[in-house]
Structure formats: C-alpha cells, structure tokens
Amino acid sequence: MPTLWIALFALVLSVVGYALGRRRAMVSADGDIRNLHSRPNYYGVNAALTGLVPAFLVLALWTLGQPLFLQNSVSGMISDAQIEETGSLGLVMSDVRRVADGLDQAVAEGAMDAETAGNVRIDLTDVRARLGEVGVALGSAVSQETLRAAQAYRAQSSFGDLLKTIVVLGIALAGISYAVMRTNATFRARNVVESGVRWLLIAAASIAILTTVGIFLSLIFNTVEFFRLYPAGDFFFGTTWQPSFTGRGGSSQLGVLPLLWGTFYISLIALAVAVPIGLFSAIYLSEYASPRVRSVAKPLLEVLAGIPTIVYGLFALLTVGPLLLRVFGDDTVGWMQGGTAVMTAGLVMGIMLIPFVSSLSDDIINAVPQAMRDGSLGLGATHSETVRQVILPAALPGIVGAILLAASRAIGETMIVVLGAGAAARLSLNPFDAMTTVTAKIVSQLTGDSDFSSPEALVAFALGMTLFVITLGLNVLALYIVRKYREQYE
Amino acid sequence: MNDMRLIERAVDMDDIKISARDVQVYYGDNHAIKDVNVDIQDKTVTAFIGPSGCGKSTFLRCLNRMNDTIDICRVEGDIHLDGEDINDKRVDPVQLRAKVGMVFQKPNPFPKSIYDNAAYGPKIHGMAKNKAELDEIVERALRRGAIWDEVKDRLDAPGTGLSGGQQQRLCIARAVATEPEVLLMDEPCSALDPIATAQVEELIDELRQNYSVVIVTHSMQQAARVSQKTAFFHLGNLVEYDETGKIFTNPEDERTESYITGRIG
Numbered sequence: 097m098p099t100l101w102i103a104l105f106a107l108v109l110s111v112v113g114y115a116l117g118r119r120r121a122m123v124s125a126d127g128d129i130r131n132l133h134s135r136p137n138y139y140g141v142n143a144a145l146t147g148l149v150p151a152f153l154v155l156a157l158w159t160l161g162q163p164l165f166l167q168n169s170v171s172g173m174i175s176d177a178q179i180e181e182t183g184s185l186g187l188v189m190s191d192v193r194r195v196a197d198g199l200d201q202a203v204a205e206g207a208m209d210a211e212t213a214g215n216v217r218i219d220l221t222d223v224r225a226r227l228g229e230v231g232v233a234l235g236s237a238v239s240q241e242t243l244r245a246a247q248a249y250r251a252q253s254s255f256g257d258l259l260k261t262i263v264v265l266g267i268a269l270a271g272i273s274y275a276v277m278r279t280n281a282t283f284r285a286r287n288v289v290e291s292g293v294r295w296l297l298i299a300a301a302s303i304a305i306l307t308t309v310g311i312f313l314s315l316i317f318n319t320v321e322f323f324r325l326y327p328a329g330d331f332f333f334g335t336t337w338q339p340s341f342t343g344r345g346g347s348s349q350l351g352v353l354p355l356l357w358g359t360f361y362i363s364l365i366a367l368a369v370a371v372p373i374g375l376f377s378a379i380y381l382s383e384y385a386s387p388r389v390r391s392v393a394k395p396l397l398e399v400l401a402g403i404p405t406i407v408y409g410l411f412a413l414l415t416v417g418p419l420l421l422r423v424f425g426d427d428t429v430g431w432m433q434g435g436t437a438v439m440t441a442g443l444v445m446g447i448m449l450i451p452f453v454s455s456l457s458d459d460i461i462n463a464v465p466q467a468m469r470d471g472s473l474g475l476g477a478t479h480s481e482t483v484r485q486v487i488l489p490a491a492l493p494g495i496v497g498a499i500l501l502a503a504s505r506a507i508g509e510t511m512i513v514v515l516g517a518g519a520a521a522r523l524s525l526n527p528f529d530a531m532t533t534v535t536a537k538i539v540s541q542l543t544g545d546s547d548f549s550s551p552e553a554l555v556a557f558a559l560g561m562t563l564f565v566i567t568l569g570l571n572v573l574a575l576y577i578v579r580k581y582r583e584q585y586e
Numbered sequence: 587m588n589d590m591r592l593i594e595r596a597v598d599m600d601d602i603k604i605s606a607r608d609v610q611v612y613y614g615d616n617h618a619i620k621d622v623n624v625d626i627q628d629k630t631v632t633a634f635i636g637p638s639g640c641g642k643s644t645f646l647r648c649l650n651r652m653n654d655t656i657d658i659c660r661v662e663g664d665i666h667l668d669g670e671d672i673n674d675k676r677v678d679p680v681q682l683r684a685k686v687g688m689v690f691q692k693p694n695p696f697p698k699s700i701y702d703n704a705a706y707g708p709k710i711h712g713m714a715k716n717k718a719e720l721d722e723i724v725e726r727a728l729r730r731g732a733i734w735d736e737v738k739d740r741l742d743a744p745g746t747g748l749s750g751g752q753q754q755r756l757c758i759a760r761a762v763a764t765e766p767e768v769l770l771m772d773e774p775c776s777a778l779d780p781i782a783t784a785q786v787e788e789l790i791d792e793l794r795q796n797y798s799v800v801i802v803t804h805s806m807q808q809a810a811r812v813s814q815k816t817a818f819f820h821l822g823n824l825v826e827y828d829e830t831g832k833i834f835t836n837p838e839d840e841r842t843e844s845y846i847t848g849r850i851g
C-alpha cells in the first residue's frame with residue numbers, strides 16, 4: 097500500500113477512535129456531561145491522538161529508513177570488480193535502483209508480467225531494450241549482477257512495504273483500543289490531551305531546529321572537503337578570484353575577498369538607499385499621515401516587496417544601468433564603462449528593500465505607547481521633537497532589527513546582482529565598476545556539469561558557509577541589540 | 587470630615603487664569619463633557635473631584651489641548667487663558683503646553699535616563715545656558731518632585747526602571763522642571779505612600795505661591811488639604827464649583843453631598 101494510503105487509512109481509524117472514545121465516555125457517565133472529569137470531546141481527541149501520533153511517527157521513520165536499510169543489504173551483492181568498473185558504489189547502487197524502478201514500471205504498464213520481472217536473466221532477455229520500450233533509459237547494458245541486485249531490491253522493498261502497512265495500522269489500532277479501554281468518567285482526558293498537545297508543539301519546534309542543523313551539516317562536509325583540496329589561507333585572504341575550468345589546465349585562484357567586498361559594497365549602497373527612505377516613509381505613515389492616506393499608501397509601498405527579484409534585475413539591466421551610463425559614462429565624466437555596476441545593483445536593491453525597512457519600522461513605531469507621545473507633547477515639545485527624541489529612541493531596537501533583516505536580504509540577494517552588477521570579481525573602490533557577489537558566484541560555480549570533487553565546484557559550499565556564518569553573525573548581533581535595549585522599557 | 591485639617595482658604599488674588607465657557611467634549615458620539623463653565627484662579631489650587639468616568643481627565647486635557655491628539659475627540663466652547671482663546675488658530679498648542687504643564691494619570695517616563703527625563707523640557711525650551719545650569723535645574727526639579735534622595739546616585743539609570751510611585755514623582759519633577767504657569771495634575775498621588783504624598787502636597791502648596799495648580803483626586807482628604815477651590819463633576823456635568831470649605835461643609839447640591847459623604851461614587 098502506498099504511504100499516502102496508509103496515512104489516510106490511519107486517519108480514518110482515528111476518526112472512528114474519536115467517535116468511540118467519546119461514546120464510551122458518555123456511556124460511562126450515564127449520559128450526563130457533569131459526571132465526566134473532562135468534556136466529552138477530550139475523550140475522543142485522546143483516543144484519536146493515542147492511535148494517530150505513534151502510527152505517523154513509525155510511518156515517517158520507516159519510510160525514511162527503509163531505503164537506507166535496503167541499500168545496505170543489497171550492496172553486499174555487488175562485487176568489488178563491478179564497483180571498480182563503474183567508478184563507485186554509489187553509482188552502481190543508483191543503477192540498481194533505476195533498474196528496479198524500471199521493472200516496476202514495466203510491470204505496471206503490462207510490458208512484463210510480475211513473474212518475469214522477478215526472474216528475467218540477462219542472457220535470455222535484452223533487459224535494456226525491454227525497459228527502453230516502457231521509457232526507462234539506461235546508460236549502458238545491464239550486467240547480470242546489477243539485475244540480480246535490482247530484483248532482490250524489488251523483492252525486499254515490496255516485502256518491506258507490506259510489513260510497514262501491517263505495523264503502522266496495527267499500532268494505530270492498538271493505540272486507539274488502549275485509549276478507548278482506559279476511557280471512563282474519572283479518566284483525566286483533558287490533562288492527557290494537554291500534555292499531548294505540548295509534545296506535538298515541541299516536535300514542531302525541534303523539526304525546525306533540526307532542519308537548520310541539517311542545512312549546516314550538509315554545508316560543512318563539502319566545505320571540509322574543499323579545504324582539503326584548497327588551502328584555507330588562500331581562500332580567506334586571497335585577493336584574486338580566478339577559477340580555471342577543468343580541462344583547460346592551470347591552477348585556480350579562489351580568493352574570497354573580492355566577492356566579499358562586492359557583497360559588502362553592493363549591500364552598503366542598497367542600505368544607504370533603503371534605510372533613510374524606508375525609515376522616513378515609516379515615520380510619515382505612522383506619525384503624520386491621516387488614517388485614510390495610511391490605508392492607501394501602506395499597501396502600495398508593500399507592493400514593492402511582492403515584485404519578484406528577477407523583475408528588479410531586468411529593471412536594473414534595462415533602465416537603471418543605461419540611465420547611469422548616460423550620466424556617468426564616457427560622454428560625461430567617464431567613471432562608468434558599462435551599464436552593469438555596483439551602483440546599478442545597489443540602487444535597485446535599495447528600492448527592493450524599502451518596504452522591508454518601512455513596513456517593519458512602521459509597525460514598531462506604532463507599538464510605542466501613546467502615553468510616550470502625550471508625555472512629550474504635554475511638556476511643550478513639537479511633533480518632530482517628539483519623534484526624534486522620544487519615539488525613535490523607544491523604537492530603536494526594533495528599527496535596528498528591521499535594518500539588519502534588510503541587510504541579510506541584501507547579502508543573500510542574487511538575481512539583481514547577476515543582471516545589474518556583472519560577473520567580474522574585482523576589488524575596487526569605484527562604485528561604477530562592475531563587481532560581483534558571493535551568491536552570484538555560488539550560482540556560476542555550480543551551473544554547468546561540474547562533478548562535486550574539484551575545488552572549483554566545492555568552493556561553492558565554502559562560499560555558502562561563509563555567507564551563512566556572516567548572516568548568522570548579523571542575526572545574533574540583531575538579537576543582542578534588541579535584548580540589550582528592551583530591558584529599558586516595561 | 588471633622589478630623590480634616592482645613593487650611594486657610596482665603597484666596598490670595600481674584601485674578602482669573604483660565605476661564606471655560608460652555609465646554610462640550612465628544613468622543614465620537616459619546617458626549618463626555620456637557621456645558622461646563624468654570625473660572626480657575628491664579629495662584630490657587632483647584633481640585634476636581636467626582637466618580638470614575640465622569641470626565642475629570644477629559645476636561646483637564648481640554649485646558650492644554652491634549653485632546654487634539656485623540657482623533658475621535660471633538661471639543662466645543664471657549665477656553666481662555668489670560669484672556670486669550672486657546673482654541674484660536676493663532677495659538678500654537680506647543681507654546682500653550684509649555685505654559686500649561688501636565689502630569690498624566692498614568693506615569694509615563696520616557697525610556698531615557700532619569701536625568702534626561704527631568705532635563706527633557708528644559709532642553710527643548712532652551713532654559714539652560716550650559717551643562718552646569720542644566721544640572722542645577724534637574725536637581726531642583728527632582729527635589730521638588732520629592733525623589734531626589736532616592737535617585738541622586740543613579741541619575742543615569744533608566745526612568746522606566748523605577749517603581750510605579752517613583753515614576754509618578756519623576757513625572758511630576760519632569761513637569762515642574764519647565765516652570766509652567768499652570769500645572770494640571772491628574773491623580774498625581776494615586777500610587778504614593780503617605781510620606782511621598784505629603785511631600786507632593788507640600789510641593790503643590792509651594793507652587794501656589796507663583797502658579798495655579800489644578801489637581802484631580804479621588805481622595806476627599808487630599809482635596810480638602812491642598813485646594814482652595816473644588817469642582818465636583820458628575821456624569822460629564824459640573825455639578826458644583828465653590829470654595830473648598832463650602833463644598834465640604836455645606837454643599838448646595840445633594841449629589842455633591844452624597845458623593846463626599848460616600849453614598850455615590
């Protein structure tokens with residue numbers, strides 16, 4: 097039975113469990129709710145959850161674990177010679193899985209009956225051709241060993257699926273019956289459900305945290321691999337970014353500094369645009385605008401946040417770049433050589449960030465209690481003095497948070513850079529030069545067919561890690577600032 | 587009311603500082619102040635008493651146009667300060683509020699240091715020529731607010747970190763620091779212990795030498811102790827306004843009598 101069906105079936109069981117639990121509670125209370133410890137719903141929910149939660153847990157673990165288990169047991173059937181020939185165990189195993197899937201598909205389409213699929217032999221049938229008929233393309237002829245492994249894989253996995261169905265539904269049934277049996281008027285279903293809900297919430301929170309850890313780990317292995325192939329010192333302190341392409345020979349220079357500088361420079365310009373404009377519009381919207389203006393202007397400003405960054409990229413490429421070139425290009429002062437430049441990307445990115453700063457700051461300024469404004473106005477301060485001396489200081493931690501959030505966005509932005517700033521890694525002070533950023537280079541190092549073993553490809557992970565650490569640092573800083581200042585108010 | 591220390595009630599001067607005529611206040615459709623006429627005398631302490639929700643704070647806020655900040659609030663009628671209509675277009679509410687200071691019902695210290703809280707008004711109005719003078723003004727204000735001894739060692743600590751009663755006195759200090767001509771105090775002693783209350787009352791009495799003070803209070807004893815004139819509000823109406831001694835010993839309206847003897851409220 098496919099996983100989805102098992103899940104649905106368990107869900108149906110739990111609904112039945114709900115009805116049963118509730119009924120039994122009502123019966124044991126002689127039909128009078130007041131005799132129950134908890135409201136009847138709680139008995140139903142208790143029965144449903146006691147069945148559903150462990151069943152789903154086992155289902156999830158089994159579904160994740162089965163392929164790993166099969167991989168292990170089947171890989172024993174592959175000889176060293178085969179591994180030698182194909183390159184690595186991983187490649188052989190992926191062949192095995194494709195053949196197994198192909199057999200499945202052939203059976204499903206009726207091109208092969210189940211029995212043949214279970215014992216075809218390479219010397220009697222051209223498996224590759226047969227599979228080709230049903231649309232499964234295999235790179236090379238299938239060896240006997242691979243085929244045997246694939247057949248074993250199929251057999252074991254269908255047995256595993258069957259076992260999974262039985263175990264999961266069995267657990268659901270057992271849980272529900274246990275809960276229904278325990279149900280009687282004095283059973284504290286409400287407290288049990290309460291703690292169940294708590295564990296559910298904890299589980300949700302830990303999934304979020306574990307995912308972060310997982311992302312971190314997936315980066316770290318490849319990063320470590322990269323630093324084995326390429327000296328860390330050259331990476332962190334190298335001032336040249338010049339990856340050579342495999343086959344063309346020569347050694348690559350993979351210094352991160354030009355990329356970091358590009359990232360930093362573009363973000364700086366973007367923030368220089370976004371922070372004042374965003375902050376001022378937030379102050380206008382929250383302190384000066386009439387409710388009517390505000391109700392129109394705020395959504396309009398937030399539309400900016402909804403524009404896809406690729407559209408901003410086009411705007412940079414087609415409008416802002418040429419415009420800047422006309423003003424600062426060779427015809428006038430000659431600072432700018434082409435439309436793509438740090439300035440182009442920075443300006444457009446700044447426009448993109450305005451709503452981040454303004455919308456968040458606006459909320460934060462609105463959260464400053466009216467009593468603060470009254471206090472200041474009551475002492476004879478003007479409106480702008482009140483904003484400057486009382487409201488902004490009170491809202492500062494939140495505003496700093498908003499700005500750092502915008503900075504994280506700026507650092508992580510890719511599309512605008514690719515289209516607006518060019519692809520040249522360069523260390524230069526001239527904001528009208530083309531430069532590039534860490535994110536843009538991650539993309540360009542990973543596109544094209546690089547195998548993940550050369551430093552040129554692995555450097556992408558080191559770059560990702562560097563970005564991750566920088567944004568993490570920014571967020572920690574933001575948290576620290578917010579905490580430090582928050583103590584001052586209530 | 588016999589045990590009350592009824593202080594000398596003679597009003598020194600008959601100058602009228604603020605005169606209000608036919609004042610109406612609406613919050614949306616809610617008619618919160620109805621036809622209030624009142625003359626507040628210079629160098630006098632005037633007490634506003636009345637049950638909760640009767641409009642004391644609302645009327646007080648009319649006197650320095652703080653109701654301007656509430657969108658749904660509409661004020662009608664004439665209020666004159668020193669003979670000048672405060673709702674006139676030519677009157678700058680900012681200047682008005684510098685002249686008519688206010689201590690709010692809920693303490694609202696700024697999220698700044700204690701020093702900066704007290705120095706806020708003087709700095710804005712340029713009252714000090716240099717730091718030393720500002721220090722002096724701040725110290726004087728904090729002493730008058732009866733909080734100097736408690737905070738003199740931690741002037742840099744945030745004002746929001748003080749206790750509720752300390753915050754209330756800090757707000758009083760902040761208001762007197764700007765030397766307003768009229769000081770409106772909305773329940774300034776609601777969170778204070780008897781000692782601090784006595785100190786604040788002393789301050790009010792001292793302020794009376796030069797300024798006029800309007801105080802809202804729920805304590806009959808306090809009204810009787812500090813004020814020369816008392817106004818009794820009930821359901822948005824000004825029921826009775828007279829010499830404090832008269833209000834507390836021989837009120838004309840029976841609602842006033844019921845209230846001060848504790849039968850309504």
Ligand SMILES: Nc1ncnc2c1ncn2[C@@H]1O[C@H](COP(=O)(O)OP(=O)(O)OP(=O)(O)O)[C@@H](O)[C@H]1O
Pocket residue numbers: 613616618636637638639640641642643644645656691
């Ligand atoms: N900001 C506001 N918005 C709407 N209605 C208000 C507002 N402030 C006060 N009111 C209404 O105006 C009336 C008078 O309120 P006010 O605060 O003046 O009473 P008060 O006499 O000061 O009471 P208390 O002694 O409890 O402070 C009340 O009915 C109240 O609901």
Ligand SMILES: [Mg+2]
Pocket residue numbers: 642643644691772
């Ligand atoms: Mg009030």
